[in-house]
Amino acid sequence: MAALRGMSERYGRPDWVRRLNAMGESLGDPIEGARRLISLDAGELAATAQRSLGRTLSGAFGDPGWRSRFESLASSADAAPLHVVGRLMTRQELLRGLRTRCLLDRALAQKPEIEAERIEAPVIVTGPARSGTSILFELLWLDPTLRGPVAAEVLHPFPLPEHAGEDRRLAISECEQELWADVQPEFAAIHELRSDLPVECVTLTLPSFCGWHWPMVLQMSGWAPDLAENYQFHRRILQLLQHAAPRRNWLLKTPGHLTTLPLVFSLYPDAWVVQTHRDPAKTMPSTVSTTAMVQWMRSDAVDLAATSEGVGAAFCAILNHVAELRGKGGLPDRFVDVHFQSLVRDPVGTLRAVYQRMGRSFTPEHAERVRSYLAEKPRGKFGVHRYTAEEWGFREASLRSQLRPYIEAFGVELEE
Numbered sequence: 360m361a362a363l364r365g366m367s368e369r370y371g372r373p374d375w376v377r378r379l380n381a382m383g384e385s386l387g388d389p390i391e392g393a394r395r396l397i398s399l400d401a402g403e404l405a406a407t408a409q410r411s412l413g414r415t416l417s418g419a420f421g422d423p424g425w426r427s428r429f430e431s432l433a434s435s436a437d438a439a440p441l442h443v444v445g446r447l448m449t450r451q452e453l454l455r456g457l458r459t460r461c462l463l464d465r466a467l468a469q470k471p472e473i474e475a476e477r478i479e480a481p482v483i484v485t486g487p488a489r490s491g492t493s494i495l496f497e498l499l500w501l502d503p504t505l506r507g508p509v510a511a512e513v514l515h516p517f518p519l520p521e522h523a524g525e526d527r528r529l530a531i532s533e534c535e536q537e538l539w540a541d542v543q544p545e546f547a548a549i550h551e552l553r554s555d556l557p558v559e560c561v562t563l564t565l566p567s568f569c570g571w572h573w574p575m576v577l578q579m580s581g582w583a584p585d586l587a588e589n590y591q592f593h594r595r596i597l598q599l600l601q602h603a604a605p606r607r608n609w610l611l612k613t614p615g616h617l618t619t620l621p622l623v624f625s626l627y628p629d630a631w632v633v634q635t636h637r638d639p640a641k642t643m644p645s646t647v648s649t650t651a652m653v654q655w656m657r658s659d660a661v662d663l664a665a666t667s668e669g670v671g672a673a674f675c676a677i678l679n680h681v682a683e684l685r686g687k688g689g690l691p692d693r694f695v696d697v698h699f700q701s702l703v704r705d706p707v708g709t710l711r712a713v714y715q716r717m718g719r720s721f722t723p724e725h726a727e728r729v730r731s732y733l734a735e736k737p738r739g740k741f742g743v744h745r746y747t748a749e750e751w752g753f754r755e756a757s758l759r760s761q762l763r764p765y766i767e768a769f770g771v772e773l774e775e
Contacts, residue, residue, distance in 0.1 A: 363663045363752050366655045376542055380442040380659075389659070390440050397446040399453065401433035408457035412520070418460030418566075420467060421474075421595050422588060425460065428568045429453075435582035436573070444542060445657025449577065451534065455514065456566035462517050463566070466599060476598035481627050482717070484612035486635030487674060489645030491699040493550060495635060496612040498710060500557050501728040504719070505610040507557030508600065510536050514562070516600060529554050535562075542656045549649050559613040560593060567592035571615045576653050578662065586619055594626055614646075617677050620684070624691055631717050637699035638774045639678070639762045644751035646670050651751075667752030675761045682768035700772050706733060 372380070386392030398404070409416040418425055436449055467473055482505060486492045500507040511528040514535055518526045532554040540547040552558075564570035570589035573579070597609055616623055616632070623630060647663075647670045654661045684690050695716045702709045707726045714721035748755045759766065759773065766773075 363667065364750075365663065366651060366661050367659070370543060370545055370652075370655065373541070373544065376444050379444050379447075383443045389442060393441060393443045393446050394437070396443055397450055399433055399437035399446060399450055401430040404433060404450070404453050405429075405457060408454050408461070411454070412458060412461055414461070416457065416461055418457060418464050420460050420464040421591065422567075424588075425568065428585065428588070429457070431582065432568045432573060435579040436577055439577050439579050439658065440660040441577070441657050442659055448538075448542075448657060452565060452572075455535070456568060459514075459516065459566045463596065463599060466517070467595070470602065473598050473602045474595070476602055478594060478597050478601075478609060478627055479606075480629045480631065481597075481609040481611055482631045482633060483616055483623065483627070484610070484633045484635070485614055485616040486697075487617075487637065487639070487642035487646055487678070488614060488649050489642045490635040490637035491697065491702045492612060492614065492635050495633065495697060495702060496557060496559075496610070498706060498729050498732065499610050499633075499713075501732060502610075502725050504607055506601070506607040507610040507612075508563050508597075509554075510552070510556060510558045510562065511554045512600065513558050516596070539653075539656065543652060546652055546656070549645075549652060557610065557612075560611055561613050561615065563596060563611075564589050564593050571613065575650065576657060578654055578658060578660070586622065590619070590622055590626055617681060618673075620681065620690055624693075628691070629693070631693050631695060633695045633697055633713060634681075635697050635699060635702075636769050636771050638771060639674075639758045639766070640748050640753070640755040641699075641774055643671060643674060643758055644746050644748045644753055646674060647751045647753075648746055664752065671753060671758075675758075678762055678765040682765045686768055696769060698770075698772060700774075 380389065380393075382396060383389045383392035386395050405416055418429075422428075433453060436453070441449060482499065484492050484496045484499070496507065499505055511532045514532045515528040518528065519531065536552040536554045539552055561571045561575060565572045567589045569585035570592070571584060574582070574584060601607075601609070617634075620632065623632070647667045650670060651661050651663055651666055654666075681690075685694065695713050697709060697713060707729055710729060711721045711726075748758060765771065
């Protein structure tokens with residue numbers, strides 16, 4: 360593995376972040392000081408959430424074991440080496456997740472018919488980071504016959520009780536969207552988060568307390584997601600969000616779906632999976648840099664060597680395995696393949712082919728929306744995420760050799 364520079368050598372911290380983190384040092388050891396300042400104790404968090412709602416905390420939402428999942432997660436998060444800003448961000452997410460579960464559970468109890476809602480033919484975008492998943496997701500979202508989960512409604516599925524008569528969700532959700540780029544400005548060049556944009560299933564399932572969000576943002580030992588239960592939560596919240604609304608097909612996205620395709624199809628047998636492809640010499644180091652950046656927002660102790668090794672091994676295995684499964688007919692024939700270079704060269708033509716494969720109508724109006732959207736959001740609008748494979752612990756030739764089954768199965772174009 361190539362020698363790796365640490366995160367502190369790559370990125371400085373904004374002054375306001377550095378000063379808040381110094382509050383932990385003012386109480387002794389930085390990590391212990393941060394713990395003394397900001398509690399992540401499960402009991403205290405539950406009591407705080409209950410007081411904020413003015414009612415008994417009941418958050419089953421179809422999962423009787425949710426409380427033990429929450430307590431296990433909170434305990435692991437509390438033990439993680441987080442600085443002050445990291446603990447504050449994590450505390451807010453845990454509290455918001457508790458409140459959300461409570462409100463979801465109450466809504467389901469009032470309208471049990473929600474559980475009969477059918478999620479029909481969702482369109483699910485998945486693929487490695489930096490392979491075009493985000494921009495493809497947003498371009499598909501411009502189709503009025505598809506519904507992507509928008510950040511504000513996902514973070515707060517109901518107008519907040521504290522603001523009766525005024526919907527403040529768009530503004531309040533900024534703390535979990537725009538704040539990330541304030542904590543680390545370079546993040547904007549990797550991924551744009553905004554309250555009015557669609558979000559990944561990672562965010563959608565945060566209140567399950569057993570999904571992808573938590574190991575993505577926190578380096579925790581002894582804790583693992585429960586993806587089977589996470590997908591049950593995924594379906595229930597989609598059912599609730601679509602209840603009594605005009606019927607549209609859901610548009611969903613996260614790289615994590617690549618790892619669980621049999622589970623995806625078990626819940627959504629008529630789903631269309633749009634799988635993006637790009638040279639792994641570009642996608643693999645970007646996946647590591649994105650993961651490291653997200654964890655660096657909350658901790659000074661990001662183990663880059665372990666992250667690079669873990670991400671590399673996992674995604675090599677996943678991509679080759681999916682190629683094998685699809686080649687042998689081990690998954691339903693409901694895939695659409697989108698190559699990054701094709702999407703960049705001809706976005707409208709690429710989307711037209713996607714729609715043809717799915718048997719959907721790609722309208723001239725949608726094509727025009729795509730052209731306008733791209734004109735207003737050119738590549739590099741928030742800076743350019745420049746990197747090489749070697750910078751993040753990889754060798755291009757080795758990556759391509761390990762992923763030869765994947766590259767050959769899908770005809771992935773290699774890039775200079």
